[in-house]
Amino acid sequence: MWGCSQAPQQATGEHPTIVSLNPCTDAILAEVADPAQLLAISHYSHDPRATSMPLGQARRLHATGGTVEEVLALDPDVVVAGAFLPPATAQAFDRLGIDVETFGIVPDLAENATQIRRLAALAGHPERGEALLARIDEALARARHDACPERLACPASRRGPKVDALLWQTGGIVPGEATLIARLLAHTGFASHSAARGLGQGAYVPLERVLADPPQVVIAAGSERMLTHPVLRGLVGVHYERLDPSLLYCGGPTVVRAVERLAEIRARIPLPPAGGPRGGPLRDERTDPPPTPPASGRGA
């Protein structure tokens, strides 16, 4: 092992040593691999703003800065990375004959399952991959809108129509339809406000457009000024919720936390009265009288 190997050795036994360079794969591997197998995770997982796994668990694992030198010194059997490896690093691995298992951004739940199974197989613990998937499926079932397994109690909001939601990310951009978060939103009972208007991945939505053509709920995934502007909280008929942006980046165990949060948001949105006001002009809570409901009085 000293100075000779150019390529990682074949798995010794069924549980090869792994170095992960990406916070998404870090989180999955922390679930499916033994701590002794996981020689190192990425430094992002030690950063509370960027991590996709519990910080306490992450800090018990060694982290690298992502340089080839560090990976070589750890001499793992398998190297796992995301699709956006710096060009020089990727070429250095290639030059040195080190195979890197690459995992791209997860666009939907099927790919999420594929990646989890692939990582579990790499770690030699396929059964743990299935266990993680089962947990994810259970969380999805609990959070699913418009279907209500009998053995769980279902609040009334679970059976209503889909709520028009705008998921607004840092930079004022919206996710496209072919993203994991878009599918989770649909799963938990939201309709995409941006997709209905033909906006695709990365499209920019300015604050004024949100005010002029508001959704039923604004889900702000970021803490910059535009997303947290006070005017958003004062809009009539428009709910304002926050979402931790770290729930957007990865699949794996993050999906559990993401759907739980989305279901929580969905549960807080009451059914609108039929024909009721939506997105009316701002009113001052202290002095203006509340709007009178329409006289027709048709129930929900």
Place this chain on the structure above:
Amino acid sequence: MTLAARALTVAKRLADVSVSLEPGRITAICGPNGAGKSTLLQCLAGLIEPDGGQVLLGGAPLPPGRERAQRIGYLPQVGEVAWDLSVAGLAALGRLPHGDRGEAQVAAALAAVDLAHLALRPVSTLSGGERARALLARVLAGEPGWILADEPLAALDLAHQLALLARLREAADRGAGVVLVLHDLALAMNHVDGVLVLDRGTLAADGTPAEALSEDAIARVWGLTARWLGEPGARALTAS
């Protein structure tokens, strides 16, 4: 070698100027502002391509580039020195056309301008007069056959003017040809061998100082009524 201009024309600045200059003499180019003095000098130095006519050195057209630079030394009006070189370093720049360090020639040039004792001093520490002499040393270090200087005395006090003129006279005595653009008519009258007077781009006079700068000539070209006072070699000009 003779330096000559034949029917030199530069659009809007010179019209059909022909002169012939011999080495070993100091010639001044005089004239009112805008007469084309600097333009004529730069044509003779090969820095401006004339629109008509040509400049001849020893009967042949001016050679290009380095060969011309070895024969003709040009001292521009504005003596900028971008970097704080030593005096010797500045003078050594004059050896660039020859491509050698020419330490002997540089030392001789510094001695000729009486700056040998300041050879290692930075140029920024020199006085105005010393700086003008250092810039002249740069030209002398190249040992050119012709020295063309554009108003070299402009920023100097009288003592330094006379000192610089003395250096130029020594260079002429050693065989170089010297052409100066001068504003000061009295200096021209007293210290040079020949004068060219330009009037709005044309050659108005070409002869000895006494001929070219006669009171009639001054009246015609400068539009001034003037009188020369004093003795030859120490004349002063009064104008009314």
Place this chain on the structure above:
Amino acid sequence: MMIRPIPLFTLLLVLAIPLSLLAGRVWLDPWTTPNAAVILAQLRLPRALLALIVGAGLGAAGAAMQGYLRNPLADPGLFGIAPGAALGAVASFWFGYAASAWLLPVFALVGAGGAMALLALIAGRSAGIALFTLAGMMIASLAGALMSLAISLAPNAFAMSEIVTWLMGALTDRGWTEVRLAAPLTLAGIVLLRLAGPGLDALTLGEPAARSLGVSPARLQALLILGTGLTVGSGVAVAGIVGFVGLIVPHLVRPLTDRRPSALIVPSALAGALLVLVADCVCRVLPLVTELRLGIALSLVGAPFFLWLLLRMRREAWL
């Protein structure tokens, strides 16, 4: 002068290069660290050489640039070649740079070549230095604007961050491929800049006097453009944008020379090599979560240095 610059910097380099091999995020113990020989031979050694090459190119380009513009505040970026090369590299990200290890550097060199051609075309025949400076600044801002546009059009945050990170300049994980690309180009560029030496010396006296000394302005400009394009272009192609070296190094070297621009070029190359090597070692050993980026480290050093320089110049009233 008391200390000759070339022997001095050569000696310092001879000392620094072996020491640089010890610097890294991994403490190398030859007997126990896995892959120690690979780390040394395939990562640290080429990286040290690349630091020397990039530093030498930038140092020489800075010295030549300051000589040409007769301004001690000139920096190789002013010609617009570094931004042009960076724009080429950013374009390669769009075309899937991962397809080949050569794609990104080749695109960067094409970008540098484009900037050079544009510069020659605009400043061109008249070869005046004022026009040349303005042309360079225009190219720099045009390239910068196009780069910002390309970055803003990135499909997702990760792609964008990848481009931006690369632009910040680093030598992390570079290897012999980059050395083989940059070494001949940088060497050729330094040779061309050295050939421009006599012309730069003559320029000390101003453009008319320089021409009277037989300097061809067009030839001098061509040498500057080609020399800077090769050195700076190849540097950006392998390392991203590394700034301040070309600005700082001639100032450090000038007091040790007779101040003629030609005498500055080779010593600035050596001093630039030393500076980038030392800066890169610092980047590698600082105990941060990951390596500090070289471009950032040099900016952190360069900006205070620049300020000190301006204050000193104001005191001396040399400007």
